Amino acid sequence: MANDEKLLNYLKRVTADLHQTRERLRKAETATEEPIAIVGMGCRYPGGVTTPDGLWDLVADGRDAIGGFPEDRGWDLENLFDADPDAIGTSYVHEGGFLADAAEFDAEFFGISPREALATDPQQRLLLETAWETLENAGIDPSSLADSDVGVFTGVANGDYALTVDQVPDGFEGYLGIGGAGSIASGRISYSLGLLGPAVSLDTGCSSSLVAMHLAGHALRSGECSMALAGGVMVMATPGGFVGFSRQRGLARDGRCKSFGEGADGTNWSEGVGLVLLERLSDARRNGHQVLAVVRGTAVNQDGASNGLTAPNGPSQERVIRQALANAGLTVADVDAVEAHGTGTTLGDPIEAQALLATYGQNRPEDQPLWLGSIKSNIGHTQAAAGVAGVIKMVQAMRHGVLPRTLHAEEPTSKVDWASGAVSLLSEARTWPETGRPRRAGISSFGVSGTNAHVILEQAPEADAPEAETDEAGTPGLVATGGVVPWVLSAKNPAALRAQAQRLVNHLESGSDVNPVDVGWSLATTRATLEHRAVILATDTESGTATTRALAEGRPDPHLITGQTGADGKTVFVFPGQGAQWVGMGAQLLQTSPVFAARLQECAEALAPYTDWSLIDVITGAPDAPSLERVDVVQPATFAVVVSLAALWQSVGIHPDAVIGHSQGEIAAAHVAGHLTLPTAAKIITLRSQTIAHHLAGHGGMMSLATPADTIDLTPWHGKLWIAAHNGPNATVIAGDTDALHQLHTHYTDQGTRARIIPVDYASHTGHVDTIKNELHQTLADITTQPGTTPWLSTVTGQWIEPDTLDHGYWYRNLRHTVQFEHTIRTLADHGYRTFIEVSPHPVLTTAIQETLETTTTPHTTVTGTLRRDDDTPTRFLTHLAHLTTHGHTPNWPALYTTTNPHPTPLPTYPFQHQHYWLTRTSSAGDIASAGLHDPAHPLLTAAVHLPDTEGTVLTGRLSLAAHPWLADHTVSGAILLPGAAMAELAIRAGDETDTPTLEELVIEQPLALPDSGSVDIRVVVGGPDESERRDVRIYSRAEDSAQWTEHATGTLAQDTAAPPPPAVDEWPPAGAESVSVEGLYEQMAEGATTTGRPSRA
Incomplete structure (x- = not known):
């Protein structure tokens, strides 16, 4: 190669490498500058706020959320307040911003035991529930994020919950350490949801939640995570914050933060939790997530060696604002408003205002001042949750186009030189000014130790409404063509399911203009599918709402299907033989399901070479179509319908793990399992049925008997009648000569046994078939098979089909041998198959399947059909799909909604x-x-004392739901009662004190009811011994504000006695014992007004 050519190739390589390097550099720079989208929010704040919309309503209405100290936390409220700021151990403020439900938690939902829940800091508990709500608000099924790289960044600046007890209660030592650790706050969310991204708990004081957002943004841009939950939480388990700040005289006397107001006299403490879900803007758009706002820039810095560890520092605040603007690529004039730290202190507010005036207040158009406000004037200082509260407020403000007013600031503080810059206090609400560009707002938070944070938000860019991930160019789904939409609701327990339904009813009746298809899609794809499920089949929003209301009220409804998931198991497609057919079967689906119609047309083309009639004409009942009473018509037509129904099931995501067929149904099973091509299966079904029509039709019959096969004596009809099929424990098919069959029918009906002549004029699975053996072998001699893709269990042999066993002779044996259907069902159950779908135009085998499964030990089985006689509508199919859904299956929802x-x-x-x-x-x-x-x-029981005069003993205790929350799980007709077992245990424990541990008798005379709040004193009194050393025992109670004792139980205690030997049991279960299912027992008890929680269940 010439030197010139070598040089040219070298320059090409260098140029290409340089281009690639520049491209990588461009991508890296773009990634570090890419805006972060807020795609979801969730919160709980004072004033009963439980949603971001609720927070907006509060600030937009200008409400004050400050209230009295909580009465359910064991605080010494009588001695806590003292107007003297120097009174040790007291607070001169008696109000704050509190979460009324800080102690409330759904432990069962997150799989946490009551003991662990009680030992877990309520901040962790609130974060769990709020994280779930934030993801749901983002339109994301929280369970779908398991094993994904989602991060969690939470600010947690308090941990005094474990300090609420003087000594660790028994059994709690192993929980309090983890339950009270701030580091666990983020990790518990990641653990509960299965998130694999960074989990960071941080404490920078009052700036914690904004610092969390800042770190989350960096993690997103660096690729450490694809999404991130970020925010903060604050719950005050003790009044220590009020007591400590009272000594510093830092609290406002009336408990109100008068941010930047002339009357500002201090801050006040509040509680809350807020989270936002963050995602790179490009990813949010690509994933179809709604963008609520954009984080354009963030910055964090420190005061350093300033004028005091806890004193705010103006220059540092200016620097963090300028750095956030630089990171966002914006100028001060590009920002319209600032949600300030604004704690209402006489030192902090003036310093912050001057920093804002020195930055945002400069170089602005004269008619565009920076608008200044603070949510602390509404809800107080929520500390580690304060910054994110401002974020949620400003996101909502940008979306609504309104800047809410700041309370208690009618007159701006005179300690600020407001003339030094263009900054105006929002003493009144204002419409967000139009500037010809996106709305933007800054949010500030400053930590007590000097860590400052500033976030700049931008109005969400205009974009098309998020669309569902469906194939709009594909085959229309059943929702698009069938006129009915499934609405799926689910919950952890029946009570939550009803509550879920009521919430949906309230939402639908709130005036929202909703499309029933959008509701169904969102319920199916943006909500987790939990154990207790319901499906509403809605034809429109009004009908769906009515059925949902029935669910909420516990009423049945023809369009409502409910169920509970059981153990995981495999699915079987069951193909019937003859008997499921009816005129018009599949005609409705032919018009409403493109999937069914396309597959039926393929079947018609496969049958055409062997028939002189049109399958479509037979299905639609055309005038010239042959009758389904002809065996050579009904069998091919039924084959085509069930094969097409199988395709419909598979199109919605329900696939078989195995197939079986009953008699001729094995031909369809073999095709669906992949052993026969469609043309081959069509050839077998047509030619064989034609042979039956020519040689067997008119010479026999079949009859079903509701009795076990082993009780049927056919000796009098030997050679004339045969057992054709073992369908179930009480379902047997007899076939043979017509006259003998009618004699047998009379014999059994006279005995009261249900017997039914099947409308056929030939006798399959009998000696009659021997006459066509040679012809069938010749007719089907060229049949070829293939290995197959789905396991197929033969009802001829009872064995799994192997490729080398499926020769052309199999299809003779299938017609001649007895159908071992019951045995096949038992085998499948033993191999872990739990769902049985009869793929047929009418269920003829479901009862036999259910009866067979009931005689096994197989738990959590589901049996369903596909269509019903005279009902082949999409609603019927979707009803069966709903039955599967409510029992644990997850359909392919996008396929159902294609083209909607x-x-x-x-x-x-x-x-x-x-x-x-x-x-x-x-x-x-x-x-x-x-x-x-x-x-x-x-x-x-908390104390015991022995009585010297009577030689008796008294044990005392105090019961309350606050101290013993598990007692609330036992209710009868709405009243919370101490379980009878607990009374017996109290008596036995009292007997231990007096060496009489045997409880011979206990008569419960009156139930012991517990109040919703407050406590009940209990006494267990053991009397002195009698001549046989027995003692009386009595149980009393009284309300905490009552002097009247009530006797609840009396009994007798004795010293140790020999226990009688257990009864001899030769076998278990004993002979004659009847197995009783306990599935749903506790739900049934609840319907009868008795509820028993998990701690009290067997």
Whole structure:
């Protein structure tokens, strides 16, 4: 090669390498500067706020959310308040911003035991529920994120929950450490949802949640995660913050933050939790997620060695604002408003205002001042959750085009030189000014130790409404053509399912203009599918709402299907023989299901070479079509219909793990399993049925008997009648000569046994078939098979079909041998198959399948059909699909919705079923001893004392739902009652104190009811011994505000006695015992007004 050519090739390589390097550099620079989208939000804040919309309503209405101290946390409210700021251990403020439901949590939903829930910091519990709601608000099924690289960044600046007890209760030592650790807050979310991205808990004081957003943005841009939950939480388990700040005189006397107002006299503490879901903007658009707002830039810095560790620093605040603007590529004039830190202190507010005036207040158009406000004037200072509260507020403000007013700031503070820049306080609400560019707002948070954060938000870019991921160019799905839409709801338990339905009804009746297709799509794809399920078949929004209301109210409805998932199992397609046919079967689906129609047309083409009639004419009942009473018509037509129905099932994501067929149904099974091509299967079904028509028709018959096969004596009709099929424990088919068959029919009907003559005039599976053996072998001699793709269990042999066993002779044996259907069902059940779908125009085998499964030990089985006689509508098919869905299957929803062009629509979030979990102070054993008592070491009894005069003993305790939340799980007719077993245990424990541990008798005379709030004192009194050393025992109670004792139970305690020997049992279960299913037992009890929670269940 010439030197010139070598040089040319070298320059080409260098040029190509340089181009690639530049492209990589461009992508890297773009990634570091890409805006971050906010695609979801969730929150809980004072004033009953439980949603971002609720927070907007509060600030837009100008409401004040400050209220009195909580009464359910064990605080010493009588002695906590003192107007003297120097009074040690007190607060001169008696109001704050509190979450009324901070102690409430749905432990069962997250798989957390009641004990662990009680030991877990409510901040962690609130983050779990809010994270779930944030994802649902983003239109994302939280369970779909398992094993994905989603990150969690949470600010947690408090951890005093474990300090609420003087001593660790028994059994809690292993939980309090983890339950109270701030580092667990983010990790618990990741653990519960299966998220694999970074999980970071951080504490920079009041700037924690904005710092969390800042770090989350960096993680997204660097590729450490694809999405991130970011925010913060604050719950005050003790009043320590109020007491400590009272000594510093830093609290406002009236508990209100008067941000930048002339009357500002201090801050006040509040609680809350807020999370946002962040995603790279390009990813959000590509994934079809709604963009609520864009994070254009963030910055974090520190005061350093300033004028005090906790004192705010103006120059640092200016620097963090300028850095955020630089990171966003914006100027000060590009930002319209700032949601300020604005704590209402006489030191902090003026410093912050001057920093804003020095930055945003400069170089602005005269008619475009920076508008200044703070949500702390509404809800107080929510500390680690404060910054994200401002973010949610400003996202909502940009979406609504309104800047809400700041409360308690009618007159701006005179401590600020407002004339030094263009900054105006929002003392009144204002329409967001139009500037010809996207709306933008800054949010500031400054930590007590000097960590400052600033975030710049931008109005979401205009974009097409998010569209569902369906193939709009594909075959129209059944929702598009069938006129009915499935709405899927699910929950962890029946109560939550009803609550979910009620929320949806409220949403649909709120005036929202919703499309039923959008509702169905969003329910199916943006919500987790949980154990308890319901499907509403809606023809329009009004009908869907009515059926949903029936679910909420616990009423049945013809368009409502409910169920509960069981153990995982495999699915079987069951293809019937003759008997499922009816005139017009499949005609409706031919018009409404393109999938069914296309497959039926393929079957018609495969049958055509062997028939002189049109399949489509037979299906539609054309005037010149042959009758289905002809065996050579009904068998091919039924074959075509069931094969097409199988295609319909598979098109919606329901695929068989195995197939079986009954008699001629094995031909369809063989084709669906992949052993026979469609032309080959069509040849077998047509030629064989024609042979039957020519030689067997008119010479025999068949009859079904509702009795076990082993009880049928055919000796009198030997050679004339045969057992044709073992269908089930009480389902047998007899076939043979017509006269003998009618004699047998009379014999059994006279005995009261149900017998039915099947409308056929030939006798399959009998000696009659021997006459056509040679002809069938010749006719089908050239049949070829293939290995197959789906397991097929033969009802001829009872064995799994292997390629080398499926010769042309099999199709003679299939017609001649007895159908071993019951045996086949048992084999499948033993091999882990749990779902049986009869793929037929009418169910003829489902009863036999169910009866067979009921005689096995197989749990959680599901049996369903496909169509019904005279009902082949999409609604009928979707009803059976709904039955499968409610019992654990997940359809291919995009296929059902193809060409409907659905759009995700906002829906209510999950209705968590809360119980109260809050650790309260308990008296220590040392305190009991100092009173002359001893600790009985019992969860319900706190002290015991022996009586010298009677030689008796008294044990005392105090019951309350706050201290013993598990007691709330036992209710009868709405009343919370101490379980009878607990009373017996109290008596036995009392007997331990007096060496009489045997409870011989206990008569419960009156139930012991527990109040929803407050407590009940209990006494267990053991009397002195009688001559046989037996003692009386009595159980009493009284309300905490009552002097009247009520006797609940009396009994007798005795010393140890020899237990009688257990009864001899030679076998188990004993002979004659009847197995009773306990599935759904507790749900049935609940319907009868008795509920029993998990701690009380067997």
